[in-house]
Amino acid sequence: MVERNQTVVFEFLLLGFGNLHKVTILVFVLFLIIHIMALTSNFLVILLVVVNRSLHCPVYFFLSQLSLSEILFTSNIVPNMLWLILVGGGKVSVSRCISQFYLLGVPTMAQCLLVAAMSLDRQVAICKPLHYTIIMTIENQVQIVISWWLLGFTLSFIIYIFLTRLEFCGPNFINHFYCDIAPVVELSCSDTSTVELVTSLVSFPVILSPFLFISATYISILHTILKIPSTNGRQKAFSTCSSHVTIVCLYYGTLTSIYIFPPSSNSVNISKGLSLLYTLLTPLFNPLIYSLRNQDIQRAINKHFQIWRKCLSMCHL
Template identity: 55%
Template sequence: MLGNNQTIITEFLLLGFQNIQSFKILLFTLFLITYIITLSSNLLIIILVSTSHQLHSPMYFFLAHLSLSDIVFTMVIVPNMLRLIWGEGGIMSVTDCVSQFHFFASSVATECLLLTVMSYDRYLAICHPLHYTTIMDLKLRLQLALWSWFLGFMVTILIIIPISLLQFCGPNVIDHFFCDFAPLVKHSCSDTYFIEIEGFLLSAPVALFPFAFIIGTYVCIFLTILRIPSTTGRHKAFSTCSSHITVVCTYYGTLITIYVIPSRGHSFNINKVLSLLYTVVTPFFNPIIYCLRNREIGEAFRRRFHH
């Protein structure tokens, strides 16, 4: 027991989506199908990149890592979300809740860094084509991918350790479908001032700085494309990065809307819908965007299918 009749809690009640009794089965089926397609399509991209010789370029190497990040991201969020939909809410222990946030935040950070690496790859390919193969060799691409995963998980550990030491007090109700940073801090009866400052400071190197870097690289890319004399050349150069632009706009657009733009006046339901965009919709559409906009992936898939 704490002062002011506050009781230490060891589990949270996640409400998930409320008032869905009339279409619970429909919603559960929709998200289950989306989950299966997301895992299958991202796994297919990893298999195609690993086994197809024409997809052994750095761009597809990083795409395979992005697909792996989407798989981890989806498996952390969606299965428990399906449980909450079916049970119209559910219990999670504090330990499980903190663990879910750890893997969720690590996947978000890793994906931000991988998108940054992919923009650097496109920058080299378009702005410095003569030196591209020399600079982006196997050693560099391995280092960039491994550092993205390592930094994504290590930066998150720096915030997870102090969160795991917090004491949580009632009420233990979280009006969301997963454990995010804000609900965890809100339900703590410990002093969270320094943790909130730390969370803000750590978001810069894994979200804001990469986003600024991506914008800078694409400014250089667009200026280079505009200097290409032929229309065919400009179209070909732009097509090599159009898929990445689409994914970056979708991913960062939803993250900025939720975590950067002030959320006062937003209902919990609006925040849930916005969270669905990057936790469910974006991993679902990423492989579709790359497959539809990339001829080589489509050809590799047709060869593999016919084989």
């Protein structure tokens, strides 16, 4: 590593999206609206799952936890991003920057594991329907969710500890709108081989392993569905998995593009665009996909909409 004979850096300068000139307010308002819609839709999913007995089943319990992780994830990134848009960039302390990555890593890891848990639920429901109530008990659901969240907190904390041991001597410019691990490690003037190795080892059980598990479960699901004699039966089985498959493709597509096969260092705008899709749009797409493609969610929304409309009409009387 190249030695840098400069003073110790205690602050980073996040460049954000640079100077947007005349479209600053437009971009700010657009991103703010998307952020509010994402938070509202994910809160709505959690509320519907809590108050509707018809949604008290494993797939929706896992979906509510996925929505919770999306809320934590986007709330950590987007408010500061909106501020950077308004001011054209801003300073952040090194400790706060590393802490932001930790708070980013926890829900990201939890999301990978929760998506895998949802695939397990679909696999048991389709391949072992007679054993579904025995395997997917409420106790097992809670144990899975608690274990996944604890694993996310623990593994992210391990990376966080190694990041806090890095020294920074300049330059201190991060051409991004949040503190991701790659640009932070790149700015370090100390040996980063250990933190890079630890990050790779930690990434395997929370990114690659869930993806391999999801692939294996859907191979099993596909094998079972193809054995169903009736066309209607096969279509019904496929429809129960369609929303989850869409979320898996969307989530792992963006995650792989950013971390597994990232754009070159010269493609800064592409990197920011993918990160923007991952941090701003994906939290909005997930609940919308389930709302638009799931009849149980649609019925729950319609039921509560009718109740609210009746309450409003009675208040006017």
